[in-house]
Amino acid sequence: MNPPGASTRTHCPYCALQCAMHLDTGADGRLSARPADFPTNRGGLCRKGWTSADVLTVPDRLTRPLLRKDRDSDLVEVDWDTALDHIAERLLALRAESGPDTVSVFGSGGLTNEKSYALGKFARLALGTSQIDYNGRFCMSSAAAAGMRAFGLDRGMPFPLTDVGSAEVVLLAGANPAETMPPMMGHLSAPALIVIDPRRTATARVALDNGGLHLAPRPGTDLALALSLLHAVRVQGWVDTDYVTARTNGFEQAWEHAAAWWPEQTELLTGVPAEQIRAAADLLGKAARNHSAYILTGRGTEQHAKGTDTVSAWINLALALGLPGRAGSGYGCITGQGNGQGGREHGQKADQLPGYRKIDDPAARDHVARVWGVDPDSLPGPGRSAFELLDALGTPGGPRAMLLFGSNPVVSAPDAGRVRERLASLDLLVAADFVLSETAALADVVLPVAQWAEESGTMTNLEGRVLRRRRATPPPEGVRTDLEVLSALAVRLGQPAERFPTEPDTVLAELGAASAGGAADYSGVTPERLAAGEALHWPVRAGQEPTPRLFLDSFAHPDGRARFTAVAHRPAAEEPDSEFPLIATTGRLMGHYQSGAQTRRVPELNSAEPEVYVEVHPDTAARAGLAAGDLARLTSRRGHTSARVRLEPTARLDTVFMPFHYAGAQAANNLTNPALDPTSRMPEFKVSAVRLEPAPEP
Ligand code: SF4
Numbered sequence: 138m139n140p141p142g143a144s145t146r147t148h149c150p151y152c153a154l155q156c157a158m159h160l161d162t163g164a165d166g167r168l169s170a171r172p173a174d175f176p177t178n179r180g181g182l183c184r185k186g187w188t189s190a191d192v193l194t195v196p197d198r199l200t201r202p203l204l205r206k207d208r209d210s211d212l213v214e215v216d217w218d219t220a221l222d223h224i225a226e227r228l229l230a231l232r233a234e235s236g237p238d239t240v241s242v243f244g245s246g247g248l249t250n251e252k253s254y255a256l257g258k259f260a261r262l263a264l265g266t267s268q269i270d271y272n273g274r275f276c277m278s279s280a281a282a283a284g285m286r287a288f289g290l291d292r293g294m295p296f297p298l299t300d301v302g303s304a305e306v307v308l309l310a311g312a313n314p315a316e317t318m319p320p321m322m323g324h325l326s327a328p329a330l331i332v333i334d335p336r337r338t339a340t341a342r343v344a345l346d347n348g349g350l351h352l353a354p355r356p357g358t359d360l361a362l363a364l365s366l367l368h369a370v371r372v373q374g375w376v377d378t379d380y381v382t383a384r385t386n387g388f389e390q391a392w393e394h395a396a397a398w399w400p401e402q403t404e405l406l407t408g409v410p411a412e413q414i415r416a417a418a419d420l421l422g423k424a425a426r427n428h429s430a431y432i433l434t435g436r437g438t439e440q441h442a443k444g445t446d447t448v449s450a451w452i453n454l455a456l457a458l459g460l461p462g463r464a465g466s467g468y469g470c471i472t473g474q475g476n477g478q479g480g481r482e483h484g485q486k487a488d489q490l491p492g493y494r495k496i497d498d499p500a501a502r503d504h505v506a507r508v509w510g511v512d513p514d515s516l517p518g519p520g521r522s523a524f525e526l527l528d529a530l531g532t533p534g535g536p537r538a539m540l541l542f543g544s545n546p547v548v549s550a551p552d553a554g555r556v557r558e559r560l561a562s563l564d565l566l567v568a569a570d571f572v573l574s575e576t577a578a579l580a581d582v583v584l585p586v587a588q589w590a591e592e593s594g595t596m597t598n599l600e601g602r603v604l605r606r607r608r609a610t611p612p613p614e615g616v617r618t619d620l621e622v623l624s625a626l627a628v629r630l631g632q633p634a635e636r637f638p639t640e641p642d643t644v645l646a647e648l649g650a651a652s653a654g655g656a657a658d659y660s661g662v663t664p665e666r667l668a669a670g671e672a673l674h675w676p677v678r679a680g681q682e683p684t685p686r687l688f689l690d691s692f693a694h695p696d697g698r699a700r701f702t703a704v705a706h707r708p709a710a711e712e713p714d715s716e717f718p719l720i721a722t723t724g725r726l727m728g729h730y731q732s733g734a735q736t737r738r739v740p741e742l743n744s745a746e747p748e749v750y751v752e753v754h755p756d757t758a759a760r761a762g763l764a765a766g767d768l769a770r771l772t773s774r775r776g777h778t779s780a781r782v783r784l785e786p787t788a789r790l791d792t793v794f795m796p797f798h799y800a801g802a803q804a805a806n807n808l809t810n811p812a813l814d815p816t817s818r819m820p821e822f823k824v825s826a827v828r829l830e831p832a833p834e835p
Pocket of ligand 1: 149150151152154155156178181183185186317318319320
């Protein structure tokens with residue numbers, strides 16, 4: 138235990154802003170957080186950050202492995218050797234019976250870069266499986282795919298967040314940072330904001346209070362709205378033709394899909410008044426003329442079965458205005474999970490190897506295999522994406538075992554009831570977690586692992602900035618780190634111990650070598666440079682300076698030009714009908730994070746938002762026979778959930794909203810649609826057709 142008065146500078150365990158904080162040790166040995174100065178948070182923390190140390194000491198913290206001998210038995214405490222021997226024995230038996238792809242791995246955008254890297258390596262070498270993906274697929278994969286096709290490279294924000302604060306105008310599409318990342322609003326106080334969101338969110342209120350705009354499209358129609366803004370920008374004379382000619386390809390092909398979207402036409406589909414569309418185009422266009430505007434997207438645009446095309450439509454608008462690749466303007470994605478950026482770069486994605494390399498690229502396979510000391514032909518190919526993997530579990534030809542790290546898909550995956558059934562059908566489910574989460578409770582083996590402040594590692598924030606999480610306290614006795622778990626399992630599966638080191642800095646050095654020459658090159662990220670300052674925006678090549686601003690001279694496509702993508706509006710995968718007449722959309726609350734496994738255990742956060750609610754327009758509620766505070770039942774084609782009614786006069790009449798941090802009968806994801814984007818494989822979290830009716834009081 139650290140002595141009283143000790144303090145460690147580190148970063149918040151939650152979102153991709155990665156606010157800096159000091160963890161101070163009190164007289165009783167307990168840690169408490171206070172903000173530290175850092176470019177993203179500028180000395181601020183949200184309530185999750187302030188209370189983050191409380192997660193370390195939750196009463197139901199696991200400190201011994203748990204094992205269920207068979208499906209009908211309860212989980213009982215065992216020692217580590219018993220748990221690890223059991224897992225290895227079962228994995229080897231299943232692999233001998235059905236081949237390596239019978240074993241699968243599910244990771245997380247919350248894992249450090251070192252763990253993400255080690256998990257991908259473990260899957261491909263120790264298990265020999267192609268079946269690995271992670272919950273980041275549910276986060277910003279559509280923006281990543283759209284960024285790749287437009288710019289040839291995906292770094293969420295290809296500029297420092299501090300640049301945004303000096304812009305004249307910022308358009309936020311499907312992002313609500315006032316609720317999800319409050320310190321970010323410090324960067325958004327000066328610009329006029331244009332908020333695109335079906336709800337009058339906290340961010341939309343800030344925009345309106347400061348002379349900006351709030352455009353509230355019907356959920357699932359923002360692709361058409363983005364096309365219409367492109368239309369208005371062209372008609373109103375704001376296209377930067379010199380930039381479009383000099384730095385891009387494909388404008389006319391993209392325009393063909395925007396040409397029909399006159400604002401009046403768009404109003405009929407989206408419900409956004411035509412004059413608001415024209416006003417937004419003028420506001421953006423004038424700022425773009427001064428190279429002083431940004432377009433930022435969030436989950437609201439991305440979590441759709443057409444999420445990649447929707448983000449492409451926003452990028453097309455940015456390109457037409459001449460924003461990307463210029464100082465003072467640009468396009469960026471506001472990544473959500475703490476290591477949503479780094480988590481997608483180092484090999485825990487089904488189709489990738491470290492360094493953001495494609496797993497089916499022979500040169501990438503050669504390079505990584507050389508670093509790993511194996512034959513490139515021994516590396517498996519691409520596997521299933523996150524939902525496809527979860528949905529295949531226990532089915533003929535699908536995996537019969539899963540190892541799950543840092544994720545709680547029973548709450549966070551779409552069609553959560555179906556995911557729960559699939560997980561429960563496995564021959565072996567192993568969960569590494571710090572508590573018995575809703576998913577861990579289904580497992581055959583639960584491994585108690587260290588938390589963020591109990592181990593060191595690196596994270597990559599929403600600006601592609603690599604930073605150091607520092608250990609502030611040892612883990613409780615009996616708890617191991619994920620790296621120690623992977624190493625111990627790998628050895629039991631026949632791997633040499635030296636191939637799976639447990640020291641994070643040793644893993645970082647190897648990650649650097651494996652990523653060298655790739656798009657996300659970390660070969661110059663060293664403990665010394667991290668200690669000297671955390672301004673390491675990737676690529677950070679060995680011996681070279683980091684890259685805070687990308688694309689200033691050229692984009693990453695071979696011809697150096699950005700690409701417009703010709704994208705057309707299409708309806709949501711599921712539209713309301715007489716049986717399910719409303720649209721349900723989901724989102725986040727200030728006091729909770731992801732599946733709530735951490736934040737629902739923090740008394741201060743839980744007491745502020747202890748249960749799920751459904752936000753409904755008063756007229757919509759009255760039509761359903763509901764009043765404020767009533768218990769409502771929401772039903773979709775996939776399942777149902779119960780929630781207290783909160784009336785919101787600014788809500789759309791056709792749309793209800795639920796936060797997704799709650800479990801069981803309160804889980805919003807009981808309702809959500811797993812229809813997948815064809816490019817990113819992102820599920821359609823944001824549009825589900827539902828029925829709203831009174832529920833019996835318990
Ligand atoms: Fe900052 Fe996000 Fe942590 Fe809040 S949750 S303190 S915004 S990093």
